[in-house]
Amino acid sequence: MMALCAKKSDRRYRWTDALAPGGRRALFLLATIAIVLLFLGPIVILVVTSLRPGWAVFYIYRGTDFTLQNYRDVLATEAVMHAFVNSFLVATLATIVSIGVTVSSGYMLSRFRGPIPRAWFGTIYVFRTVPYISWVLPLYLVCYHLGIYDTYAGILLPHIAVHICFFSWIMKGFFDGIDPSMEYAALIDGCTRWGAFLRVALPSAIPAIAALGILSWLYTWNEFLFALILTGHNTALITVTMAQFVTELGTAWNLMSAMAVMAMGPAIIITLFAQKYVVRGLRI
Amino acid sequence: MLLLIAPAGIVLVLFQIVPIVFGANASFRDWQLFNPAQTWVGLKHYLYILGDSTFLTIVLPNTFLLTFLSVTLSLIGGLALAHYLHRNFAGQWLMQTIILLPQMIAPVIGAMMMRWVFNDQFGVVAAFLDWVGFGPISWLAQRWPSFFIVILTDVWIWTPWFALILLAGLRSLPREPFEAAQIDAAGAWRTFTHLTLPMLRPVIAVCVLIRSIDAFRTFDVVWILTGGGPARSTEVFSIYTYVETFVNLDFGRGSAAAIIGALIILVVAGAMYKVAGRVADVAR
Structure with missing residues (x-):
């Protein structure tokens, strides 16, 4: 019982406490997005490039032309x-x-x-x-x-x-x-x-x-x-x-x-x- | 008992020990590829390499810098990812899959991907820099930007390896000390530095040892990304040896470089093995 009380009230201040309620969850979500972008990003870019026609591989180009010709x-x-x-x-x-x-x-x-x-x-x-x-x-x-x-x-x-x-x-x-x-x-x-x-x-x-x-x-x-x-x-x-x-x-x-x-x-x-x-x- | 290792032993002798002896012999000879006269020249090649400013001021520092930075950064990233994965949440399997992917695909493909991502005209990074307002950077035309991309790619490939092994380590730790820390209201960071790190130390020691040995001989990532260039400024030990042999076609000099490199890593790995042996039973 003591332990449970201590956990609730005497807990040391953490920097995540400064975030709004749900802040920890938001942080977790941010980490998830960052991981997906960093680890999956380059692979996705490669897959998208492989589906583009030769004249449209440029990243700046955002058309909808996809092809299996490659x-x-x-x-x-x-x-x-x-x-x-x-x-x-x-x-x-x-x-x-x-x-x-x-x-x-x-x-x-x-x-x-x-x-x-x-x-x-x-x-x-x-x-x-x-x-x-x-x-x-x-x-x-x-x-x-x-x-x-x-x-x-x-x-x-x-x-x-x-x-x-x-x-x-x-x-x-x-x-x-x-x-x-x-x-x-x-x-x-x-x-x-x-x-x-x-x-x-x-x-x-x-x-x-x-x-x-x-x-x-x-x-x-x-x-x-x-x-x-x-x-x-x-x-x-x-x-x-x-x-x-x-x-x-x-x-x-x-x-x-x-x-x-x-x-x-x-x-x-x-x-x-x-x-x-x-x-x-x-x-x- | 000997019968159990006989097949493995024969393959090992024929395809590792015999070549090394062969190479050691060649390293003392004037051995141009496809030139039959193989005169004995003694230590000439060794002296040449140990006096070669490319080897001393570029290749060796590059190799050690790559090894050190790649191992350190992947270890830090791996620890972070292991903590991220070490909880129950919906989609845990999916995130583990995404994190695992860079380790599973060929380093050659990983390096090609990064080359495309950092392409100075059509790459995603160029587009992003353009959007932010910076001019294009020719990443692979200068020494340090190219070296940065080499390290980035290597870290991208190897962070997942650290993450998964450290995750297995985290899961095998006893729960009681962490519960005690929580009762004592220790913050997350203190729990990490005072509990998790010391308890994970054996696993970390073995990981760092194995990965350092492998990072020292990195070849494919550097070869695909920069080929050692621009102007040999990102060459590492394996590339230097390969270039001396198959580009400059001097087999004697290449063999001498190969043996010097092997000796260096054997000494370094031996020292690391001693240090690692103090914190963990490496040989088990």
């Missing part, structure tokens, strides 16, 4: 469609392989103690820190010598290497959160260590794995530097093709916007329909 033009460009297919294939394949590889690596980090896990963790940590450019640059020549430059393998494997460094410790966190006593029970009942991993630990980690898979797919789809250095004509990816358009088409902002909107389609779909998983996967 999308038709982009879809008719063979190089762009090629890049979309490539990006999709690379993102999907890289995700499947790297999830398979990091699950076991994360499980190992979580369940075993000793010098080998510690050394492995240290290695991952160091290579998580090394800037991409420092090893992708020589990798260009290595891939060239191995004859896998500008093939799917040449762009897939470096992505998988990065995912190992990024996702092993997130995966470790997931497995840390799963009580190992079930596995011990399985071991006592005559299950092998592999059986305990595959039949007991793995199924309970499925939601976490799905979360990481979605993020991994999106990161690969969005990645730029690897694509810039390690892909050529055959395996051109969407981010690089888009960047080339920026320099080549210079002022054709309507076409560029249409392409960008299409390229961010997966990101928007994932944010809208799989947000629960994304938020879960972002936990560090």
Whole structure:
């Protein structure tokens, strides 16, 4: 009772008290508007630009001319469609392989103690820190010598290497959160260590794995530097093709916007329909 | 146990360790791309870069300034957004979706968007400045305005990341201290500085560590927005390395730059890891 009284009367003066009744609500509303403008604004502008005919992309122009012609033009460009297919294939394949590889690596980090896990963790940590450019640059020549430059393998494997460094410790966190006593029970009942991993630990980690898979797919789809250095004509990816358009088409902002909107389609779909998983996967 | 990390280990060795060794070898040689004579020149490239005024007075300060400002501003913005989202209101999911979007779309697209928004003739900002009565500003034609836009874009992309992780941190905090603070009539700001911040410190430490490492190697945002220009004045470490290798076609010098950068970030990250380790169990 005391507490309740104190809350009502002795409350310290806050600057928001100076506002009229409902002032706090107004402040909240202002914050909401500011967030929408800042975060959604640029995206909306891009979408609107992508729907404008070429002569009407100027912001000052406020007419009602909208057209889907830009999308038709982009879809008719063979190089762009090629890049979309490539990006999709690379993102999907890289995700499947790297999830398979990091699950076991994360499980190992979580369940075993000793010098080998510690050394492995240290290695991952160091290579998580090394800037991409420092090893992708020589990798260009290595891939060239191995004859896998500008093939799917040449762009897939470096992505998988990065995912190992990024996702092993997130995966470790997931497995840390799963009580190992079930596995011990399985071991006592005559299950092998592999059986305990595959039949007991793995199924309970499925939601976490799905979360990481979605993020991994999106990161690969969005990645730029690897694509810039390690892909050529055959395996051109969407981010690089888009960047080339920026320099080549210079002022054709309507076409560029249409392409960008299409390229961010997966990101928007994932944010809208799989947000629960994304938020879960972002936990560090 | 070793079998669990074998696939990950092989990929890591082949696609990160081998290239780094390869690059280290190249950094001691006179290695022009597509010139077969690769004579040993010792430390020549290292001495060149460490004496290069572009590297010392532009690239390094830019890199550290970008890292520092991007991390600090995104952290502040992220804390604010996390507090904004940390309440129950209708449309909470919608606002979280809007806040999440910049993090989900490709940085390349984000940078293109900003280029369009800040276009000095047709951009929204130009129209706004015109409406307010200022003349047009050629944002990308001068050093500091371009650098400002680079930082703005990076903060726009990464604030959501901080916001979501800090929101998860806020939600996991115990309620009792906050109830006690309310009973003691502590103001919102004092509650924040004396309770929320100290309790969130482990999460913040890990966030800042990870984000600093990633911000140090920023490539795509700068490449799309300014390409390092005007006149190399906004080059950061990754761009400098890329330009030395693929524009000036000097693989030896590029490799030396790559290794110098990797060493710098390893030392910085090691020091930060120590500091972060004091407030949080980073390795977990």
